[in-house]
Amino acid sequence: MGADQEQRTVRCLVAKVGLDGHDRGAHVISRAFRDAGFEVIYSGLHRAPEEIVQATVQEDVDVLGISILSGAHDTLVPKIIDGLEEYDASGDTLVLVGGIIPDEDEEQLKELGVAEVFGPGAPMQEMIDFVRENVPDRR
Amino acid sequence: MxxxxxxxxxxxxxxxxxxxxxxxxxxxxxxxxxxxxxxxHTGTADVIGITGSPGAGKSTLVDKMAATYRERGLTVGVIAIDPSSPFTGGAVLGDRIRMGSNVGDMDVFFRSMSARGSLGGLSTATTDAVKALDAFGKDKVIIETVGAGQNEIDIVKMADTVAVLVPPGSGDDVQMLKAGILEIADVFAVNKADLTGADRTVQELREMIQYRQGDVSVDAGHHGPGAGMEDLDKPGEDADGWLPPIVETVANRDEGVDEFLEALADHREYIVSAGRLAERERTRHREEIRTLLREDMSELLEEEIDHRGGLDRYVERVRERETDPYAVSDELLGPLAECVRRTREE
Incomplete structure (x- = not known):
């Protein structure tokens, strides 16, 4: 394997923000992403939006998957997106939200720059395919 | 761009x-x-390698180290290396979870890397990533990796100071250490020192360090009380005496971290004095160039193999006993060698 042979791997941050202690879903998704050949960085529980921004910027992930089941998405997600903008990272990061998101909020999140919202029961393969198709091309 | x-x-x-x-x-x-x-733009950062068995508490200690350096006004870069699946290439990089003491502090730049790709590839990528952090102006660069094999040893070897973490009661780990990690340690930390068995682990390590001093098969040339089996004078790097200190830490309670950093600083001072740092740098660049040459060379060869229709053709012939691997290697390398020699003579 030569030094110039390109080895592109999709990098994802699976993030839990705020006071929401339910991480089973985040774990399941982390594993599925790993098995799909992605590199997954898991944030751990109870992270502040700044921590997620810090991790997204430093790890230079292609995909940021935010898992929220507490209903606080309408305060937390905008904070994260603002933070990403501050570091010029919003343009080429695919932001996904998963969890319990009412339909009327979904539109709002998408207007903010969230690429897709996945609710309960979304098939794993669908998410993986979505990531593969929409992963930002950074050349 | x-x-x-x-x-x-x-x-x-x-x-x-x-x-x-x-x-x-x-x-x-x-x-x-x-x-x-x-x-x-590189050459100003102090590069520290941290290794140890899984669960030794490396990430937690690195977190506390970073926080302590930050209190002292220093900037920190961390590269944490985790294994990746050899089957899918995927990986879950979990070291970041422990970085709780540096929330929102951008001056701690933490980066997870997976051991993707080949053996030489990872150490090249890590060396280069360290350069990036160094050029960025980080005062301290910490490389954190699971000490499991040659691959990881190669990585931490490029640090100025290497610390090996040992959790208490790890008779088996100590066995593992004998297999090579022991020799690279400049500092030992018995982490989780509040657990039972810590004293014993410290004792075992102390014995092993003495053994290392007296052992001629490794490149320390001491003639301490334990020596005497051989009388060869081997001027190794440690010839005039760096004895790896053993520090007891409880990283998650922030105990012993100052002492640990003290030990790292002592080692730094030791290598800076008398030109040892320059010698280390020379060794490192030598390795770096060699690794790069090997990789570039193998890439050139891949190109040649592709040009000749792939390796499988040869594999089949080897299987049919029409030729053998040595002959194939000669056949593929022959023209390259010839070309190099011809150019040299001109």
């Missing part, structure tokens, strides 16, 4: 630093030029 990126990195833009490391990891076109340009 790469010009901008290097400029931005040098002016301290975090996003550019992150992107440069991504390019290094992916071996994206242009990454060689970037690293080449960064090289002249």
């Amino acid at each position: 790469t010009d901008d990126l290097v400029e931005e990195l040098l002016t301290g833009k975090h996003r550019a630093l992150a992107r440069v490391i991504t390019k290094i990891e992916n071996r994206q076109p242009g990454y060689r030029e970037i690293v080449s340009r960064l090289h002249e």
Whole structure:
């Protein structure tokens, strides 16, 4: 394997923000992403939006998957997106939200720059395919 | 594009630093030029390698180290390496979870890397990523890796100071240490020192360090009380006496971290004195060049093999006993060797 042979791997941050202690879903998704050949960085529980921004910027992930089941998405997600903008990272990061998101909020999140919202029961393969198709091309 | 990126990195833009490391990891076109340009800006960071068995508490200790350095006004870069699946290439990089003491502090730049790709590839990528952090202006660069094999040892070897973490009651781990990690340790930390068995682990380590001193098969040339089996004078790097200290830490309670950093600083001072740092740097660059040459060479060969219709053709002939691996290697390398020799003579 030569030094110039390109080895592109999709990098994802699976993030839990705020006071929401339910991480089973985040774990399941982390594993599925790993098995799909992605590199997954898991944030751990109870992270502040700044921590997620810090991790997204430093790890230079292609995909940021935010898992929220507490209903606080309408305060937390905008904070994260603002933070990403501050570091010029919003343009080429695919932001996904998963969890319990009412339909009327979904539109709002998408207007903010969230690429897709996945609710309960979304098939794993669908998410993986979505990531593969929409992963930002950074050349 | 790469010009901008290097400029931005040098002016301290975090996003550019992150992107440069991504390019290094992916071996994206242009990454060689970037690293080449960064090289002249490197050489100021103190590079520390942390290794130890899984669960030894490396990430937690690194977190506390970073926080303590930050209190002292120093900036920190961390590269944490985790294994990746050899089957899918996927990985879950979990070291970041422990970085709780540096929330929102951008001056701790933490980057997870997976052991993707080949053996030499990872150490090249890590060396280059360290360069990026160094050129960015980080005072301390910490490389954290699971000490499991030659691959990882090669990585931490490029640090100025290598610390090996040992959890208490790890008779088996101590066995593992004998297999090679022991020799690379400049400092030992018995982490989780509040657990039972810590004293014994410290004792065992102490004995092993004495053994290492007296053992001629490793490159320390001491003639301490334990020596005497052989009388050869081997002027190794440690010839005039660096005895790896053993520090007891309880990283998650922030105990012993100052003492640990003290031990690292002592070692740093020791290697800076009497030109040992320069010698280490020479060794490191030598390795770096050799690794790169091997990789570039093998790439050139891959190109040649592809040109000749792939390796499988040869494999089948070897299987049919029409030829053998040595003959194949000669056949493939022959023209290259000839070409090199011809050019040399001209």
